[in-house]
Amino acid sequence: MKCPITPALALAICLLSASGAFAHAHLAAETPSADDVIAGSPATLSLSFSEGLEVGLSGVTLKGADGQPIPTGAVSLAPGDNKQMSVPLNGPLAAGEYTVEWHALSKDGHTTHGSYQFTVRP
Known part of the structure; x- marks a missing residue:
């Protein structure tokens, strides 16, 4: 038995499969910038994301040029914005290259992760 796929059925399949892609919290902007x-x-x-975050299960690790983690304060959401993570630094960073490794859990349960670098000059 042949199962014909009508244009309407094809559109419905595309919309249903694409909706999951939009639910992930993708990094949209960061300060300092990549x-x-x-x-x-x-x-x-x-770090600003495309979706609202579960801050308790999202986080950031800051690493120096030697790859060692640098202690930071607790991750929090910006006041009134559940898409923006804020991470206070415990002290000034010395000149050098830094890597920010992040992981985010969106409100609907999808996880994403990534990293980027920035440099502090004297």
Whole structure:
């Protein structure tokens, strides 16, 4: 028995399969920006996402040029914005290259992760 796929059925399949892709919390912007070279240390890292986050299951690890983690303050959401993570730094960063590794759990349960670098110059 042949099962014909009508244009309407094909459209429904595409829409249903695409809806999951839009539910993931993708990194939309960051401060300091990826590959940025900044003068002086930032006080916080700010990561903005495409979806609302479960902050308790999302996080950031900051690493120095040697690959060792640098202690930071607790991750929090920006006031009134469940799409923006804020990470206070415990102290000024020395000149050098840094890697931000992040993982995010969106409100609907999808996880994403990634990393980017920035450089602090003296």
